[in-house]
Amino acid sequence: MFESAEIGHSISKKVYKQREPELRQALLHAQYDLLEQAKFPVIILVNGVDGAGKGETVNLLNAWMDPRHIRTEAFGAMDGAERDHPEMWRFWQALPAKGRIGILFGSWYTDPILAHVMDHEKKARFNQRLENIRQFERMLVAEGALLLKFWFHLPKPAARKRFKVLEADPKNAWRVTPQDWERFKHYDAFVTVCEQALRKTSTGEAPWLVIEGSDPQYRSLTAGESLLDAINKRLAGQPPVVSSPAPVPPPALDGRTLLGSLDYQRALTPKAYQRRLEDLQGRLNLLTRDPRMAERSLVIVFEGMDAAGKGSTIRRVTQALDARHYRVVPIAAPSDEERAQPYLWRFWRHVPRRGHSVLFDRSWYGRVLVERVEGYCTQADWMRAYDEINAFEEQLASSGAIVLKFWMAITSQEQLRRFNERKATPHKNFKITDEDWRNREKWPDYERAIGDMLDRTSTDLAPWHVVASNDKLFSRIEVLSRLCEGLEKALAPKKARSVKTRH
């Protein structure tokens, strides 16, 4: 992929001086239009060979445009908090909001490439990480981001020469470190691996642009004009269609559903409940204090129809936990900062660090439930969400998180009974709104959405636990006991060995 970036591309200083002022002006205009429309973010990845002018280009883009609306992030070795989260967490934190430009120096390519070149990671793992990146970038583009991936290349002799020239100049000698020369020794291996990475991630929606870095004028003008062209085309046109949705699959021919097949009659007496509650809370408490938990995190998702008992169940769980190590995150309407970001961003904010737990009261599944049923997003959006959610949970799990998801299932009649009960109870009637009654009318639509959700997102890494919850006591005990079982399974020695711990 680097062949045409080794032919010595260059343009004269004269041409550069002619075209540069016009380009700057146009870039600045495009940036202000972008800001004013605030419809999509621009994400620029800057990667490439050392010495090929990455840093210079980043500085130049900031000089050409208005740096007040650009966020530049350089990614080096991970710090403590970054190591204690899934790998992609730090990149999610750095995504620019709609209308703004984010320049990611380093980006999500650096670590997979270096880990493979330095031979810490084998081919299969390398390919897996590239596949994860493809999925991630596809999601960014589908969410509306304009993603530009610049790769700055330098032929080997030019790289060597560049280091030598810098070293000879007293003002710039500090720029060349022994580490640079050490890395230069691996130039051939590095370029081979990079070539593979680029090939596998140069997709239709997010292609790489390889720029030869030998000549500063050529390099700068190419990067600037590509950026200008991409922003302007996007401002003038439509966001790209990443995938047309397939037709919505029809419901099963016999009309039977998973939710319909549950036994809603199961119940517990208060006495049996009390005894089992105490047992299970004690067991859960011991499990969460297990020394192995210091290396893991815990993500528990509670979903269910209105009045299914999520809140009261969550309280039975948290009673067994130490408040210093968990957080409950109730999901309501997104804030304006959250609306300016890709859909999953507001959940990534709350991903727990190693040793901590987060309980989500409603979650990212809103995308394929309320947003699907109410039409808050397009069919294409929620159809791709299953895949995005699975990828998200896989990232959580592979960073050591234990992911447990509970669907608290009640029947329509039971919901009606609870609504009426709430209406009649003075201190509970604030919990029941017109919207709740309206949602009830769409019960069949919800049922279908739930069925699809359970089928498409129950994975071995993050299975759904569907709990018949018409009897509150039964369902709380059921949740607690599945929670304990889930933790025991996750902490079992055999399982633990397969989890990669990062340090």
Added chain:
Amino acid sequence: MFESAEIGHSISKKVYKQREPELRQALLHAQYDLLEQAKFPVIILVNGVDGAGKGETVNLLNAWMDPRHIRTEAFGAMDGAERDHPEMWRFWQALPAKGRIGILFGSWYTDPILAHVMDHEKKARFNQRLENIRQFERMLVAEGALLLKFWFHLPKPAARKRFKVLEADPKNAWRVTPQDWERFKHYDAFVTVCEQALRKTSTGEAPWLVIEGSDPQYRSLTAGESLLDAINKRLAGQPPVVSSPAPVPPPALDGRTLLGSLDYQRALTPKAYQRRLEDLQGRLNLLTRDPRMAERSLVIVFEGMDAAGKGSTIRRVTQALDARHYRVVPIAAPSDEERAQPYLWRFWRHVPRRGHSVLFDRSWYGRVLVERVEGYCTQADWMRAYDEINAFEEQLASSGAIVLKFWMAITSQEQLRRFNERKATPHKNFKITDEDWRNREKWPDYERAIGDMLDRTSTDLAPWHVVASNDKLFSRIEVLSRLCEGLEKALAPKKARSVKTRH
């Protein structure tokens, strides 16, 4: 202060069982009212002697109320990012939004007390830190927070007994670490220092509540009922008045002002400008790459009337910087997440970590400028803001930040000329809005607000640089040269020794 917390307070289990259900119910109601009104946050500090039941109380509060709307944060040793920011940064990140409850386990008292007990820090420094806390808490209360400070005390024999009891119980023995016994040796010194800390920070607006921790029933009920009482009183009443504002000081009798005394005629030829620009940008670039800068951070504030040239000056500065190490933060209307927090919160978010720079295009000075003039906040709010801003900047400076503030001064006539010029320039007329013309009418009010601001917030740690900016070329050079001087002064060996570096 602990005398009445050593008399063996206790209540019977029977009384507890009678009162607890009612208290829980009432707390839950109060919490939902708080959430619905969303007018103020509740901040609960939990501090005290080891073994006095701090952790148990935190868990109990979470069990009694709805943990979905409580944020519990435990503060231990600082991690990398925390050490690289001013001390209070991590507490700002953990403040609850309006309507929510934050439980701070540990809090801003732990470190000053331990540092003094363990004798790393002398009395004077200890007192200074307590004074900073007083100011900080005063600000929280003035911003509307309900601040509750619980101190759990345990007489020495009870503390020893508690550890022994825990150790004897196989299920709880893990709770007592050798470090606990080590710390217990310092019990007397610790309690003496705590007593001083509490005395000096038990203010009218934020008093300590000392609770004896020997008896779990007494301790829990006291904490719960105090919290309930405080929330309910506040829900029913008015926010406390922390300080009535003094009358606004009159303008100087002779009508002369600092801004009026500047020489606005000073100008540079384009040729002189170009030469000095290159010199200064080179000098600035070298200064920011000085190895000593890795231990410092840089906060630059740009303020000035509309069209004073802030944006174009910022670009002349950033051209000399490496985009990997700086960020420009433009301050516009706050987001909804920012509006739910104390005024300074949205600036604390952007405080740079060690080794990084942030340039603010407008800043926290909006409080004493636009918010004062337009009446967006009360007189009491902006009158106390001078003090709060000075404290904020002092915290920045004492953590190693170099703080430089520029007021870019133009005359009313010059502003008019620039507005008309912008109106006439097609690609610039979006930069001039009706609001800009309205603001112009209030020029005399702004002039007075600016005068007060300069007088009250120009400190030796963070001086204002007032720059006559009628000539854009002159003012850019002036800013760059003062910036270089400021950095040189801050990096000078004598100055560097007085800066505390934290590791």
